[in-house]
Amino acid sequence: MQKTNIRRLTSLGLLSALAYLLMLLNFPVPPFPSFLMIDFSDIPALIAAIVFGPLAGVTVEFFKVGLDFLITGSDTGIPIGHIANFAAGVTFILPVYYIYKKFESKKGLTAGLVTGTVLMAVLMSVLNYYVILPAYTLFLNMPAMSAPETRQMVVLSILPFNLLKGILMAAVFLFIYSRMHVWLRRQAAAHRS
């Protein structure tokens, strides 16, 4: 990044701020435990990825959790929840971006969103099973949950939750895309030139 693109820089700053705000407007979904909240903060990151490339999307995800950590702090002192949120965001936007880039159409986007949702849900389940839930138990020094208990938790709440979150985000993004695709493409073209 020797020659900095100022417009990219300022846009990513603003999109990160927007992602952070959208993260504050989160809401729980009744059947799931309260630490699983749905928000639309991955959408600015997705737009950043489509307009400025995949690294930009990852940057927005990173700042979103970074801002939240700076401003609100972490419930556990060490930001496990923030890291989990970042991982979920990145595993969602990257597949969507790469598949969308191949087709650049609404169909390609739909395929991308479906793949992204499934990949995110599966990877987050694996990550929860092996890393995140053990990290919570390790950090709190709780007697570790037994493997079947963890598996049950992952299968019954984390997997369906992430699927639902992905589907909702996909639905909102498709709505937004169908109204903004011309504008988005112009933005991307302006950036490339």
Place this chain on the structure above:
Amino acid sequence: MMEKMIFGRYLPLESPIHQLDPRAKLLFTFGFVVVVFLANNVVTYATLAAFTLMLVYLSKINLRFLLSGLRPVIWLIAFTFLLHIFLTREGDVLVKVGFLEIYEGGLRQGVFISLRFLLLILVTSLLTLTTSPISITDGLETLLQPFKKLKLPVHELALMMSISLRFIPTLMDETDKIIKAQAARGADFSSGPIKERVKAVVPLLIPLFVSAFKRAEELAIAMEARGYRGGEGRTKYRLLHWRWKDTVAVCLLLLLAVVLWRLRS
């Protein structure tokens, strides 16, 4: 509600801790997170607790206020405490009520782990309570300078972070305005089934994105017009000063680490 979010948790007071350099506070907090794990017996935990209380006292932040901010985690701490009390079976039996037996080891473990957790949260909250997000960003930018060698664009990242922080309140006002405008047209954001809520979000997000991009464009033009050319040779408006107090703070942490190392069993 909006005001509370804008300022985050930063409390602008005049205290020795507020006046410390953000770099010193960042180093101190990271160090403390490691040092906490040195404690393993009554004396060391008492030292740690006393040290933390001294920090809270120096920061002039009301302890009750600080603890009220911990309300969401209190149940988590209580839960770990109870788990240890009932499930750790070491040492002598202290109390026996029916089938419940409380062991000495369980009580000790429960108290220690909950205390460690509490102290960690108190110290990390002190960092965010006594340092504004913008100075934390400045501090991080200087602390991360060495990573420039690894091609990490430290300056650009810090600048993006500052831009985000600067525009959070602006975008928040904008969100508020759009929510009101859409509500005046009959939109309902706060109730109804999920499907309706999702649909209601779209007319909120589109204007927000468009305005974010417009602002970004204006800001880029303004920066270009003022001759922004990246971080090389750029001077700063907010300068960081490392004073003797900051050295003292870092030394104090080292001292604490040495004392704990000596006292731990």
